[in-house]
């Protein structure tokens with residue numbers, strides 16, 4: 058009989074007591090992806106996926122649908138879907154054009170390096186995650202408008218219709234949402250508007266009750282009418298700033314007016330596998346994930362990977378993750394303000410050198426692994442950056458969705474409030490505000506509050522800087538054609554969950570749903586442990602321990618909502634993550 062898994066909370070905020078073991082739950086999981094002849098939307102919430110399909114069926118393209126999904130999830134998935142946060146959108150159009158939209162939040166103008174340090178020199182662990190002081194300048198609305206204007210075909214007001222309807226008329230509270238709100242009660246009730254809206258004025262929401270959000274509906278309508286300008290310099294901006302001024306936050310009207318989303322070059326790398334040529338399109342900094350995924354895939358290029366029942370395959374991937382995370386901690390930061398050695402970190406000759414440090418029989422101790430000296434092929438190695446610690450956090454939330462339309466345009470998007478329900482503060486304009494400030498190095502040498510990340514000085518708090526992120530929307534091409542759209546929430550585990558989905562599809566040739574259902578593991582250098590989902594067999598754990606690994610069991614790692622393309626029929630294969638009731642809807 059499978060053991061009952063006990064931990065405070067799993068990687069995305071689900072209390073352990075809420076589920077039996079994943080082994081038991083996994084028996085009920087779908088084995089087959091949802092097939093659609095034309096188009097597919099995969100998100101955390103069925104209503105969110107349906108909002109995307111509605112827009113596609115009205116003639117919108119994948120970007121129109123993605124923007125509709127993002128606004129709809131801001132209503133129905135308040136833990137992570139947002140207009141008060143930020144994120145990334147990776148677009149690959151059927152004509153081959155690609156783009157990475159960075160609408161990550163930035164630190165307000167009055168932010169300082171030591172703003173979370175108390176007079177006694179210690180880190181104020183609450184201030185960077187709860188309440189107004191933890192809020193960075195939101196980027197979502199500007200990013201979504203930019204995506205729509207650049208690659209969409211519909212008007213903002215049209216794609217926002219489903220979201221406005223869901224906010225105004227309400228939607229049926231799911232058991233998942235009711236449970237989540239119950240768990241967040243103690244923090245949400247500290248903020249009167251959060252308490253009124255999300256805790257039903259203290260009465261708490263029950264499954265199947267209708268949650269209406271009239272203030273949010275009004276805000277969405279103003280945005281639909283006036284565009285992103287409404288959010289950054291209109292009535293919404295004034296409402297947010299008035300709240301902030303009363304409550305010790307930093308964001309000003311100038312901060313909002315100055316916010317700019319950025320279009321960045323997509324990171325790309327080519328591989329050969331299964332007699333096909335693959336291209337990985339992924340996220341550049343300020344995501345740390347794309348660099349990590351390419352570095353890892355490069356290191357694994359010549360490693361025979363068989364399956365996750367095979368201890369050697371797990372060993373090699375875990376050792377790869379260990380090294381990639383050591384580099385992440387040392388080198389990754391906002392590329393507009395730091396010189397991130399992307400070319401060196403993603404160079405195949407550097408990967409070969411790093412792979413050569415792996416002992417194929419024994420676990421390496423993380424004490425012996427330091428950030429490498431990344432260098433482009435033929436170039437002289439640069440000096441290593443400061444070696445710093447990354448440790449695993451528990452309990453936060455973020456959401457990833459994927460869209461493919463009938464023409465073959467594809468969107469992978471991950472966006473977040475950082476923690477589940479962000480700062481837990483709801484503005485008078487009816488939406489939750491992020492606590493993304495905690496993704497900065499809040500105090501050099503001391504773990505940040507949410508993920509226990511001790512990161513490099515390059516990620517220190519400074520006005521206008523973007524905090525380092527792990528979000529990694531990723532798209533794969535097979536022989537030049539769209540093949541797989543993926544990404545995940547999960548803090549640092551985003552990188553492992555996304556990497557494993559890519560390996561499962563590209564290297565192991567799994568079916569789309571199997572690639573998502575397959576058990577996941579994560580190693581992030583420090584702490585020196587492999588985190589393994591709890592349905593890995595006992596025998597794998599024993600074999601890894603015999604090789605010197607410390608194994609820690611864990612509930613869920615990541616929530617990957619992916620779409621594969623059937624190479625023979627061209628059908629869209631919607632593979633939502635059953636770990637937390639993801640939903641793929643297609644036609």
Ligand code: DON
Nearest residue numbers: 453454455526527546547548
């Ligand atoms: O950008 C990041 O890396 C974090 N703010 C993401 C947080 C997260 O994924 C929490 N998820 N479960």
